[in-house]
Amino acid sequence: MLSPTPEELAARARADLRVGLPVAVGGVVLASVETVSAARLAQMRAAGPLVMAVTGRRAETLRARAYDGDVARIAVPETADAAWLRAVADPADDLRMPMKGPLRTLRDAGAAPWRRGVALAKAAQLLPAVVGVEMAAPEGITVLPEAAPVAAEAPPHAVSAARVPLAVHRAGRVHVFREGDGGEEHYAVEIGMVDRSRPVLVRLHSACFTGDVLGSLKCDCGPQLHAAMDAMAGAGAGILLYLNQEGRGIGLANKMRAYDLQDQGFDTVEANHRLGFEDDERDFRLGAALLGRLGIDAVRLMTNNPRKIEMMAAQGIRVAERVPLHVGRGAENAGYLDVKRMKSGHLE
Numbered sequence: 001m002l003s004p005t006p007e008e009l010a011a012r013a014r015a016d017l018r019v020g021l022p023v024a025v026g027g028v029v030l031a032s033v034e035t036v037s038a039a040r041l042a043q044m045r046a047a048g049p050l051v052m053a054v055t056g057r058r059a060e061t062l063r064a065r066a067y068d069g070d071v072a073r074i075a076v077p078e079t080a081d082a083a084w085l086r087a088v089a090d091p092a093d094d095l096r097m098p099m100k101g102p103l104r105t106l107r108d109a110g111a112a113p114w115r116r117g118v119a120l121a122k123a124a125q126l127l128p129a130v131v132g133v134e135m136a137a138p139e140g141i142t143v144l145p146e147a148a149p150v151a152a153e154a155p156p157h158a159v160s161a162a163r164v165p166l167a168v169h170r171a172g173r174v175h176v177f178r179e180g181d182g183g184e185e186h187y188a189v190e191i192g193m194v195d196r197s198r199p200v201l202v203r204l205h206s207a208c209f210t211g212d213v214l215g216s217l218k219c220d221c222g223p224q225l226h227a228a229m230d231a232m233a234g235a236g237a238g239i240l241l242y243l244n245q246e247g248r249g250i251g252l253a254n255k256m257r258a259y260d261l262q263d264q265g266f267d268t269v270e271a272n273h274r275l276g277f278e279d280d281e282r283d284f285r286l287g288a289a290l291l292g293r294l295g296i297d298a299v300r301l302m303t304n305n306p307r308k309i310e311m312m313a314a315q316g317i318r319v320a321e322r323v324p325l326h327v328g329r330g331a332e333n334a335g336y337l338d339v340k341r342m343k344s345g346h347l348e
């Protein structure tokens, strides 16, 4: 069959939302609040009353009742334009313009398509907010099937690999993996000659453009990355997984929104919540899946994050030892690291 599978339609729906195109989900045609144009909004409004959906987290900040638990459907006033929608979705100006409401939220059944729409927006790394209207899908609009997962479920597959001599060790090898639905690529860096008959020294590192590349002092990512590679070289071998889960899975654009909120006085967890995200949106099954692909079943895991350890065990990778990784603490990131310890359960 040449027609698209549910997974392929979900991938197309995520791309559509980023472009500003609406998609059809369970009798609702909805678009991303972040990318929808005024013209598209007017076309949707002509079909019926507009509804906007945000996460329960964002609703909490807006003091709107989330009758649907993890999502809230807000009735969009007739006079509200795209700028109004964005102000409700985007916390950037919350402190300057605190009064968005009163917002009327819907409480009837029928939240399901909206919940999926918000999940799609999240998976597309946009602000987690959608606007839409109940109507039949217009010609050419992607229809998300009932059964489609909103984000990639299948583990990534190996695409290519090559030798890359590294400063820390001449024997380096980079493997590239790709998510089955055309999503992110993730990398595995093999350092030295890895002995698979014994637990392998492993680091699961989530991409941090600011820390890894720019040397940002706001986090500890850069120092952790380099300390992990040094430790592997020192031990003779190891595997660094470099996972493209920037900003704990919310993407760089949203991470910069979170940073802006942090400059307004919110901590790293509060900032994520005000944006409408959970503290951590990463799927930690990914790391275990990649290790499985590399033929590794036991690790000495370099981390302070207990969720990474739990997820390894749950996915059938034995964690023979946790190797703490405390490096790079300084004046600029001390508060951030303390919050990770106190609110996110990071280990000493």
Ligand SMILES: Nc1nc2c(ncn2[C@@H]2O[C@H](COP(=O)(O)OP(=O)(O)OP(=O)(O)O)[C@@H](O)[C@H]2O)c(=O)[nH]1
Pocket: 204, 205, 206, 207, 208, 209, 218, 219, 221, 224, 245, 246, 247, 248, 249, 250, 255, 258, 259, 268, 272, 302, 303, 304, 305, 308, 325, 340, 346
């Ligand atoms: N949303 C958000 N993400 C951040 C912030 N600071 C750093 N990050 C991201 O957090 C992730 C850090 O990942 P990891 O190095 O795996 O850190 P971890 O979960 O604390 O676990 P360990 O370092 O293994 O202890 C990266 O994706 C960074 O981009 C922030 O303030 N907000």
Ligand SMILES: [Zn+2]
Pocket: 208, 210, 211, 212, 219, 220, 221, 222
């Ligand atoms: Zn970082």
